Amino acid sequence: MQVDQLYQEIILDHYKHPHGRGLREPYAAEAHHVNPTCGDEVTIRVALDDDTLSDVSYDGMGCSISQASASVLHELLTGRDTGQAFAVHAAFVELMSGRGQVTPEEELLGDAVAFAGVARYPARVKCALLPWMAFKDAAARAGVDVEAGNEDSNERSEVKTA
Amino acid sequence: MTSIAIPPGMPQYDDVPRYDVEAVRADFPILGREVNGHPMVYLDSANTSQKPRQVLDALRQHYERHNGNVSRSVHTVGTEATEAYEGARAKVATFINAPSPDEVVFVKNSTEAINLVAYAFSNASVGAGGDPRFRLGPGDEIVISEMEHHSNIVPWQLLCERTGATLRWFPVTDGGRLDESGLEELVNERTKLVSFVHMSNILGTINATARITERVRQVGALLLLDCSQSVPHLPVDVVDLDADFIAFTGHKMCAPSGIGVLWGRGELLAAMPPVFGGGSMIETVAMTGSTYAPPPARFEAGTPPIAEAVALGAAVDYLTGIGMRAIQWHEKELTAYALDALETVPGLRIFGPTVPVGRGGTISFGLEGIHPHDVGQVLDAEGVEVRVGHHCARPVCVRFGVPATTRASFYLYTTTGEVDALVRGLEQVRKVFG
Ligand SMILES: Cc1ncc(COP(=O)(O)O)c(C=O)c1O
Numbered sequence: 001m002q003v004d005q006l007y008q009e010i011i012l013d014h015y016k017h018p019h020g021r022g023l024r025e026p027y028a029a030e031a032h033h034v035n036p037t038c039g040d041e042v043t044i045r046v047a048l049d050d051d052t053l054s055d056v057s058y059d060g061m062g063c064s065i066s067q068a069s070a071s072v073l074h075e076l077l078t079g080r081d082t083g084q085a086f087a088v089h090a091a092f093v094e095l096m097s098g099r100g101q102v103t104p105e106e107e108l109l110g111d112a113v114a115f116a117g118v119a120r121y122p123a124r125v126k127c128a129l130l131p132w133m134a135f136k137d138a139a140a141r142a143g144v145d146v147e148a149g150n151e152d153s154n155e156r157s158e159v160k161t162a
Numbered sequence: 163m164t165s166i167a168i169p170p171g172m173p174q175y176d177d178v179p180r181y182d183v184e185a186v187r188a189d190f191p192i193l194g195r196e197v198n199g200h201p202m203v204y205l206d207s208a209n210t211s212q213k214p215r216q217v218l219d220a221l222r223q224h225y226e227r228h229n230g231n232v233s234r235s236v237h238t239v240g241t242e243a244t245e246a247y248e249g250a251r252a253k254v255a256t257f258i259n260a261p262s263p264d265e266v267v268f269v270k271n272s273t274e275a276i277n278l279v280a281y282a283f284s285n286a287s288v289g290a291g292g293d294p295r296f297r298l299g300p301g302d303e304i305v306i307s308e309m310e311h312h313s314n315i316v317p318w319q320l321l322c323e324r325t326g327a328t329l330r331w332f333p334v335t336d337g338g339r340l341d342e343s344g345l346e347e348l349v350n351e352r353t354k355l356v357s358f359v360h361m362s363n364i365l366g367t368i369n370a371t372a373r374i375t376e377r378v379r380q381v382g383a384l385l386l387l388d389c390s391q392s393v394p395h396l397p398v399d400v401v402d403l404d405a406d407f408i409a410f411t412g413h414k415m416c417a418p419s420g421i422g423v424l425w426g427r428g429e430l431l432a433a434m435p436p437v438f439g440g441g442s443m444i445e446t447v448a449m450t451g452s453t454y455a456p457p458p459a460r461f462e463a464g465t466p467p468i469a470e471a472v473a474l475g476a477a478v479d480y481l482t483g484i485g486m487r488a489i490q491w492h493e494k495e496l497t498a499y500a501l502d503a504l505e506t507v508p509g510l511r512i513f514g515p516t517v518p519v520g521r522g523g524t525i526s527f528g529l530e531g532i533h534p535h536d537v538g539q540v541l542d543a544e545g546v547e548v549r550v551g552h553h554c555a556r557p558v559c560v561r562f563g564v565p566a567t568t569r570a571s572f573y574l575y576t577t578t579g580e581v582d583a584l585v586r587g588l589e590q591v592r593k594v595f596g
Contacts, residue, residue, distance in 0.1 A: 003543035007536075007594055038535060038551045039565040061565055063535035064595070127535065 006121055007064065010114035014068035019075050024057040029141035033134035035126055040066045044073075044134040046142050051081045058131060065115075065124050070131035072111045077135070082144045088112075092132055096125050179488035186484065187575045189214040200545025203583045208363050208391060208524045208571030209549050210413045213477075217416055220476035224469045232468055233442055233459070247468050250475030251458070257478045258408070259399040260425055267424040267431070267458040268471050272390040273313040275409035275424035276357070278437050278461060279386060280317040283355070285435040287325050293433040295384060298354055300326035305349055305383075307332040307340055307358040308561055309365055312554040314357055314388045332358065334561050338365040338514035345377055353383040360398070360408075361391035364555040364569065365514030366497075366524035368392065375404050384430070390414060395493055395522050395573070397486040406430055412470065417477035421470035424461070431457035438463035481574075489574045493523035496572050500525055500581045507588050513562050523572035526553070529588065532595045534566040540594050541568075544587040 023030070027045035034041045040062030047055040056078045058070045077085045091108045092115070100120035104113040118128045140146045187193050190212045195202050204212060230240035232247045248263070255263040269275045286292030287299065298304075304318050308331050322329045330348055333341040340358070349356055356378050361368045371387065378385045386407040392398050393408075394415035400408060407430070412421040426434070436443055436454050440463035445453040454460045481489065498518040504510055509530035515521040529537055538550035549569045552559045559565060570584055 003540055003594070006539065012595070039556070039559070040535075041565075063533035065535070121539070124535070124539070 005117035006124070008114040008117060010111050011064060011068045011118075014071040014111065015064040018067065018071040020057065020078065021059065021071065021074075022057060023059050024055055027055070027057065028143070029138050031134045031137035031141060033130055033137065035062070035066070035130055037126075038063070040127060040130060042066060042070055042131045042134050044070070044131060044138045046135070046138045046144075048082075048142055048144070051083070053077055053080055053082060053085055056135065058134075060131070062130070063124075063127055065118055065127040066130045069112075069115065069128045072115075073131050073135060076110055076112060082139065085139075086146060089132060089136060093129065095119060096128055178491045179485050181484050181488050181492070181574075183492070183575065183577055187577075189216065189480075190575055191215060191218075193575060197545040197547065198543050203544075203546045203580045203587075205570040205572065205576065205580065205584060206547050206549050207394075207573035207576070208414070208569065210419070211394065211416050211573055212575065213416055213418065214480055216480050217418070217473050217476045221418060221469055221473040224472045229469075231465055243468055246472045246475070247466070250471045250478075253475040253478045254423055257482065258393065258425060259401050261401065262428055264456070264458055265425055265428050265431060267426065267461045268466050269422045269424050269461075270420060270467065271413070271422035272311075272388065272409045272411040273317075273422075275407075275411075275422055276314055276386070276388065277317045278424055279407055279409075279426075279434075280321045281437040282434040283321055284324055285437065292435065295354070295430070296434060298325040298327045301352060302327040302354045303330055303350070303352045304328070305330050305332070305353055305356045305358075308334045308557050309338075309340065309362045309367065309555065310357075310359055310557070311363055311388065311390065312556070314359060315557070318355075318357065327354070328352075334365075334558065337516075338362075338367050339520070340367070340369050342373060345374065349374070349377045349381055349383065351381055353378075353381050355384045355386065357386040357388065359388040359391070360403075361389075361395070361522050361524075362514070362555070362558075363391050363524065364526050364553040364558045364567065366521040366526070366571075367514055368396075368520050368522055370520065371403060371405075379404075391522065391524065394481075396490040400425055412474040412477065415474075415477055416480055417474040418470045420467045421474045423474075426457070428457070431461070434461075436460050436463070440464045442466075484574060492574060493572050493576075494518055496576055496578065496581065497521065497523045497525070499578050500570070500572070500584075503581055503585050504588075507585060508592070510588070513558070513564075513567055523576070524569065525571070526567040526569045528564055528567055529591060532591060534568040536595060537568045537588070537591050540591040541584070541587040544583070544590055546584055546587040548584070 027047045030045040032043045042060035045057045056074050091105050092112050095102050095104050096119050098119050104116050106113055115128050118124050136146050192212050228242040230243040232244045251266045252263040255266045283296045283298050286296035318329055335341045384406045387405045389408045389410045393410040407426045410423050413419040443455055443460050443463040445455050511528045513526040534550035551566050
């Protein structure tokens with residue numbers, strides 16, 4: 001396997017220069033997810049203005065794939081209405097679950113198409129999905145109907161107490 | 163490496179037994195494979211070791227020629243299987259210098275061995291009649307260390323929850339050694355059990371046990387050593403160690419997965435209540451109650467991993483044939499070479515002892531600014547197989563303030579050329595993330 005299929009320039013770029021990183025106020029809800037096998041962590045906050053995601057802020061610690069994925073998520077979902085956001089969410093989950101056989105929808109996924117190569121590395125799919133699963137949890141806690149989303153996260157989730 | 167003159171009368175370097183590494187490698191079919199277009203460089207033997215043809219042959223031969231259940235048949239293959247299974251027990255006993263094969267209990271792995279002791283404590287603590295050495299309650303203490311594998315932490319946390327006893331631990335120094343400075347206070351009259359790792363699977367540290375053992379004896383506690391990483395790599399002598407229990411696991415010592423060992427002092431095993439109930443562990447069963455077989459059978463309920471035990475016997479024969487002293491020395495030289503080589507990599511920090519003394523061939527490190535996952539991924543693309551993560555020893559990562567580490571671990575078949583491949587791979591990692 002070619003490692004540069006995994007580490008696309010776009011991914012490395014988001015990793016080295018993350019967009020919108022940092023937890024911001026005000027927010028409607030947050031979720032903290034960890035990947036118990038490697039200890040990667042991410043916290044996602046969502047702020048809502050009616051049906052619009054006025055901000056998706058995040059912080060985290062982990063590998064390039066999980067952290068770049070959080071940066072891309074912020075960029076793709078901030079400012080969207082929740083219905084669109086979950087369409088993007090579903091497309092990303094589908095891409096990641098596709099073992100490299102799914103053709104990404106460029107229109108919908110933007111920079112996230114760079115993660116197509118990650119789907120060929122089963123050990124890394126969880127890294128890419130970590131912030132997206134945390135996002136879904138945070139949105140659900142904020143009262144967004146997330147039923148349309150994908151259900152196959154097995155990361156642990158906890159409400160942040162600090 | 164700097165060379166120093168060894169005073170006359172002391173063992174000289176030439177006295178050290180050696181073997182031909184290339185000949186050893188030829189015994190391991192998997193070492194000939196490629197990964198991602200490169201010859202595989204397997205540096206993850208602390209996770210699980212590779213298996214020589216001799217062991218694979220023993221496994222197949224057992225199923226092809228001698229398969230029957232053990233201890234419950236008069237027929238020929240049943241008798242042969244029983245002899246092979248008990249023969250493996252005797253080989254293991256000799257390998258660790260156990261006074262009797264009856265002190266060797268076959269289990270699934272180290273984790274089960276440790277849990278078995280923990281549940282024996284549990285069972286002795288409920289109801290009357292349990293041996294006082296295994297009875298635990300509020301006020302009693304169990305001592306472990308901060309450098310344990312999760313399998314030597316969680317069973318004791320659970321045991322303390324069940325019994326109300328208190329769990330305490332030895333801290334780890336900045337240099338990656340056990341901090342014994344609080345020994346006298348930590349191990350005291352309230353201590354019922356001390357359980358710690360002989361060789362750390364994350365730091366590579368080989369713990370000196372004598373001082374702790376002496377203190378354990380003074381206070382009348384019991385001592386368990388997690389020898390999962392030491393038995394495969396150096397000569398281990400249970401009499402010399404003066405432990406009460408040791409645990410180790412076959413898959414890290416050239417045997418298949420599914421077989422491990424709890425060794426216990428005969429007199430202690432005899433005083434231990436059973437943990438699993440079922441066939442083969444009984445003396446007599448009546449509907450009103452049962453009596454139990456003496457050890458080791460008492461602790462081996464149900465059909466055991468027979469072929470796996472036989473293959474462990476073959477692994478012991480294989481390792482003994484090469485010589486544990488020779489293997490220990492090979493890994494020591496390799497470790498010295500690797501520590502020197504890794505020092506040349508910019509931004510690399512070693513967690514654990516940085517000199518090849520009191521440590522084995524397992525080296526954890528961090529590369530500044532690059533997550534271990536990414537290190538491992540790029541190395542894999544170069545055919546170099548290392549482990550990344552917390553290595554089931556999360557408290558050590560917390561101790562050193564990192565979420566994870568990258569770990570290279572060696573065995574009898576590892577070469578200096580493979581260490582070079584690791585160092586070259588790390589250059590590649592720095593290029594991708596530079
Ligand atoms: C020090 C140590 N203890 C315990 C274990 C557990 O071994 P197993 O998973 O075979 O039970 C391991 C290996 O993973 C280990 O390295």
